[in-house]
Amino acid sequence: MVLNVLQKRGPRGLVAVCMNCRYWRPSPHYPYAGYCILHGKVTLEDDSCSMHSPLRLKRNQFYWCSSCKTRVSSEEAGAHASQGHKLYLGAYVEKDVREEIYDAF
């Protein structure tokens, strides 16, 4: 099953965009933007390119559930996907994030 398929009206079932590409990692904070590990750059969830490779649910894999802001294993991922959650192979943590967080325990 391909994850994060856009529910757009139109003839095509799958709109091949970053959010359903296996190379894409959303920001954990602002998930409409993310990082393409193939091109090494920040793109938006509905950007697209010719290298698109569909993101599928596989076994023995962890996913970042962007809707729940947490990591889930493939055993749970199916249930998340069927509720319309957005799942990715990881999230994109920016390298300076340390400067934005606090001493908190």
Next chain:
Amino acid sequence: MVDLKILIGGPQGGGIESAGQIALKAFVLKGYHVLGSREYQSNIMGAHSYYLVRVMRRRPRALTLPVDVLVALDAESVLTHFEEVRPGGFIVYDSGTANVKASTIAPMAKPLKERLSEFFGRRGSEPTVSEALKVAEERGVTPIGLPMKQLLRRVAEATERPLASISRTVNIMGLAAGLYLAGVELEYVKDAIVAQFSAKPKIIKPNVVAASMAVEHVSELHEGLPRLEDGPLKGKQLMVATGNELVAMAKLVGGLSVQTYYPITPSSDEALYLEEHRYFELNDVAKERLGLEKMGIVVLQTEDELSAINMAIGAALAGARAATSTSGPGFSLMNEAISYAVTVEAPILITLWMRAGPSTGIPTREGQQDLLHALFSGHGDTPKIVVASGDHLEAYWDTIKALEWAERFQTPVIHLVDKYLASSMISIEKREIEPRGYPIMRALKTDGDLRYKVTEDGISPWVPLGSSTMVITGLEHTEDGFATEDPVARDAMMEKRRRKMETIKREIPEEERVRVYGARDADVVLVSWGSTKNPILSAMEALEGEGVGTRFVQIRTFFPFPEDTVSRELSEAKTVIGVEQNLLGQAAFLVRAFTGYRVRHMILKLNGRPIFDDEIVYGVKRILETGEETVVVRGGS
């Protein structure tokens, strides 16, 4: 009168810190004094956090709600703060989040979700961002939607390169839009961005472009508040620093040479800041006189707080100016060593950053619950100095004084500072932290070599380890330091401890130990301590305007307790009200213990958020109207 309040909310890690700092910088560059505060959860990433900023011509004394502008970078921020904006104010939000339901926001606290469901249920709707905005609109607030995703795309197109940072573009757009609506010209936001990211030139340009685009978008929707005129400090350089940072600065300025610590909120940032500056450049006079360029402070992270305090004691006994820094749970572990430090007469400073307990409590939130703990720390009779600072600058100067007191009286000094001071920041003028009128000197008495000599004033000659043969022990001891259980020798040492306390009381002047503000003939006297000071001073002005005269007794040292002043001030008052952020009214408890006077009314805040000035106004009026014993105020998200 300029009094702007801005709240910037978003997920922890999502750029709230730099947005807050840029906001503060923009206002400082515009010539204003600022007060800012971080409120965040015990979480690394993703939980809701926010910055509260207040801007005035003189330094703001308290945070307060509602705000003029809420910048909500995500849905949770709208749903958390939509009722905290004043009529006529603005909510900047991401228009892409309009349909988000509270129930789908994973990090949002369950009790808040329930309250929202109930609130919107009564209105026959569901808690969603757009419903929340509707409520705000009904109250005269203007929601301003920013299509964040589309704007991000336009920023990338305009700079002709991929975005350098997601969080640090989204935050700037929200902030720039918010500041525009607050009346700040884009130019100042740009200058603040440059100042903020001067070490990261790559992200300056995209951020400046992002700010411009957001302002362009917003200015077509609304003109915002009247443009802010230049403030009185325009062109003058101000520092913006947190209480954590100011205490670290004071330790360096005050000649500290060893600091130990174990990581704990809200104290670690102090030690880390000191560590960043541990090898510092000397000023020209010192360079010339000492023939050195730099000097070091040993800042060491230890394996636990037991080690931290014992190491500081060891360093002090060898002659270093030594301190440690902790919070309630760590201080609990230090208790045995406090008693040891009293017995061996070790000059050490313990900076105790109070947070909301009991137990692990809410580690990142405000509380004033460790006063009794500090005062009665250590087994056996353990007199020591306990000083509580009322604001950022007091925390700075008290640190310098405490280092000196510790040496002069050869005793541990516990410096109480609250979490609110730790992570809130103020604008400071240069003269306010310039060492003046308070000479920085070693204060160890050196008139002999009998380390524990029984003296009139209870202070013995100081003999550091390594200077002669000696013994220092936590066992009761004779004048030469050797252990003894002899009853006469024991009495002599106990009497010496008593006389030392009397000396401390005599030598630390009463005006250092207590401060009294307000009209002498006021009917209401407020008694408080710690970071409630400035909110109280601010509330006093407001009460005065409403015809309620008040006086404020700020207790600064609890050991030695300023009995005379407190007793005099309270016994003459008609209504005495304690203001504290703990359950018992710990200072009021001590007032009774030391003076016999019972404080009959209390304004308490217990929810872990700093007290606001208007809450004190409310509490005082309520007590005067109803005669209630205790008013608990509950503001803040």
Next chain:
Amino acid sequence: MARSFLEYKTDAWVQWCPGCGDFGILNAIHRALAELDIDPRNLVVVGGIGCSGRTTFYVKGSNLHALHGRAIPLATGVKLANPRLKVVIAGGDGDLLGIGAGHFVAVGRRNVDITVIVFDNAVYGLTKGQAAPTLPSGVKTKALPGPNIQDAVNPLLLALASGYTFIARGYAYHTAQLKEMIKAAISHRGTALVDVLQPCPTYNNVMTNQWYEERVYYLEEEEWDPVVKTPEEYRRKVPLIAAKMLEWGDRIPLGVFLKDETKEPFEERLERQMPGYMDNPPSSRPISVDGYPLADPWKVFEEKVVKKVEASY
């Protein structure tokens, strides 16, 4: 030899029980100090709580008697403040390996130039003979109501795992050999452990002098070379050292197990981070000039000053 060992004795009454192993250790310490010719004013003996901690009062030095378990951090503080001092810790196995075990580990990680002497009699003497952390399980001393239900910790292996750069084990009544080990430990630059097995004739009626004498032997008898000069040599030798440290029962090895010369002591790490630390250590460095601070806050903390920066972007 410049000093007599008598110069290191104090006039305090040495109050240990007759037959206590502490006497042997104290004698070895006195003699080691004399042979090293250490100025008592530059010596800091930091004692723990317990019988052995009383050593603080019996060795002439500039001494410190700690809280229970806290001798190591207290001593570390002294050393950080004044790295020129010779710092020797004298504590029991209950103090250093029970209540103070966290610090026993941490000091090794830092490799502070300190000598830790463990007075290892496997019991808590002053509180009437309870099992200490080095008492093997199943042993029932007469002070215990039943056999010890908790296992023993191996001080040598714990020290090895924690990064101590000198690890030795002696026996309290072999004072000549013990003296040499203590001398080597004090002379070593880094954290040194001397674990001293000793009988407690009052409470430990199992591990007696005779029990030890029947079992102990010296590593030198097997041509043991404890010195490690390179990281490669460390990797090669460490399994052999660990195996030796595990040996216990019918035969108990004594001697210097490890002398690791590959690691920088903590004082040198600080000097490298902050050149001038050794010359102007915290204990004696100036804190001001004529009452004015050494640094100007507006300059040192300049990054907190908000100013308009000209930048082209």
